[in-house]
Amino acid sequence: xxxxxxxxxxxxxxxxxxxxxxxxxxxxxxxxxxxxxxxxxxxxxxxxxxxxxxxxxxxxxxxxxxxxxxxxxxxxxxxxxxxxxxxxxxxxxxxxxxxxxxxxxxxxxxxxxxxxxxxxxxxxxxxxxxxxxxxxxxxxxxxxxxxxxxxxxxxxxxxxxxxxxxxxxxxxxxxxxxxxxxxxxxxxxxxxxxxxxxxxxxxxxxxxxxxxxxxxxxxxxxxxxxxxxxxxxxxxxxxxxxxxxxxxxxxxxxxxxxxxxxxxxxxxxxxxxxxxxxxxxxxxxxxxxxxxxxxxxxxxxxxxxxxxxxxxxxxxxxxxxxxxxxxxxxxxxxxxxxxxxxxxxxx
Numbered sequence: 001x002x003x004x005x006x007x008x009x010x011x012x013x014x015x016x017x018x019x020x021x022x023x024x025x026x027x028x029x030x031x032x033x034x035x036x037x038x039x040x041x042x043x044x045x046x047x048x049x050x051x052x053x054x055x056x057x058x059x060x061x062x063x064x065x066x067x068x069x070x071x072x073x074x075x076x077x078x079x080x081x082x083x084x085x086x087x088x089x090x091x092x093x094x095x096x097x098x099x100x101x102x103x104x105x106x107x108x109x110x111x112x113x114x115x116x117x118x119x120x121x122x123x124x125x126x127x128x129x130x131x132x133x134x135x136x137x138x139x140x141x142x143x144x145x146x147x148x149x150x151x152x153x154x155x156x157x158x159x160x161x162x163x164x165x166x167x168x169x170x171x172x173x174x175x176x177x178x179x180x181x182x183x184x185x186x187x188x189x190x191x192x193x194x195x196x197x198x199x200x201x202x203x204x205x206x207x208x209x210x211x212x213x214x215x216x217x218x219x220x221x222x223x224x225x226x227x228x229x230x231x232x233x234x235x236x237x238x239x240x241x242x243x244x245x246x247x248x249x250x251x252x253x254x255x256x257x258x259x260x261x262x263x264x265x266x267x268x269x270x271x272x273x274x275x276x277x278x279x280x281x282x283x284x285x286x287x288x289x290x291x292x293x294x295x296x297x298x299x300x301x302x303x304x305x306x307x308x309x310x311x312x313x314x315x316x317x318x319x320x321x322x323x324x325x326x327x328x329x330x331x332x333x334x335x336x337x338x339x340x341x342x343x344x345x346x347x
Contacts, residue, residue, distance in 0.1 A: 010293035014246025050090030179231035195246025277342035
């Protein structure tokens with residue numbers, strides 16, 4: 001087996017950059033390895049209109065280190081009063097590549113999300129008409145549904161009815177965490193894709209809870225049983241075009257992660273490629289890493305693959321900073337819990 005792996009430069013199809021000082025601190029961690037990323041719109045206030053998306057894109061580009069080649073792919077936050085014509089205009093301009101559906105209260109900064117799905121039907125119908133994908137945070141938020149069951153229930157109660165009622169709507173099931181989601185995705189046509197995060201390939205719920213609570217492993221959707229993690233690994237390394245990388249890298253300061261009611265999110269932008277090479281090597285699937293990180297996402301979104309390449313080399317242990325410093329405080333980098341030996345050598 002070769003100790004060198006060269007692939008098309010990867011993209012991240014689900015990324016949180018935040019804004020202001022946090023944006024300026026964490027953006028270089030993604031731009032170092034990734035050519036493009038789908039940028040999540042859950043700011044405060046959320047990015048709901050085309051004008052807001054344009055202004056946010058300008059702030060991202062202004063925060064890029066000089067000489068860095070990185071393209072933010074903008075999304076709109078779906079609210080119950082979203083204007084379908086504004087969505088269509090933002091898409092027609094080339095600015096917006098997707099609309100993000102957050103069920104209200106599902107995760108960080110989702111209070112402005114959707115509670116009554118019938119109210120967003122005109123937007124979904126317009127999106128189906130123009131071919132604009134819907135990115136879905138797939139969890140119900142009802143208090144009587146166990147947190148470990150919320151993804152599976154969402155598929156049955158929300159996602160499948162939406163898709164049946166809106167023929168032609170292209171949907172990305174984001175950060176899937178269960179074998180239920182894998183099975184559902186595999187049973188659908190090519191108008192449904194699914195992203196898988198780096199951390200959900202590595203941790204299960206024991207990593208969060210066994211032997212003491214590990215706040216830096218707490219994320220939403222929360223990690224599930226080991227059987228689900230193994231289903232995700234099998235899907236990611238399968239070579240199936242419907243599965244592609246969306247890190248859901250989500251920076252929070254340590255102070256906010258360690259609160260009595262701490263924030264959900266794992267910050268994986270810094271070391272994702274080394275972790276993925278380790279995982280794919282363990283699964284005997286290094287030849288499929290390029291598809292997962294660099295080919296399948298552009299294929300679903302109808303975008304060209306990147307011309308540049310990235311080279312990983314296996315050697316001695318690779319170390320990454322434990323934290324990224326920001327003006328608001330340190331952000332802890334995800335610790336996979338095992339040594340890394342694949343180093344990103346060139347971009």
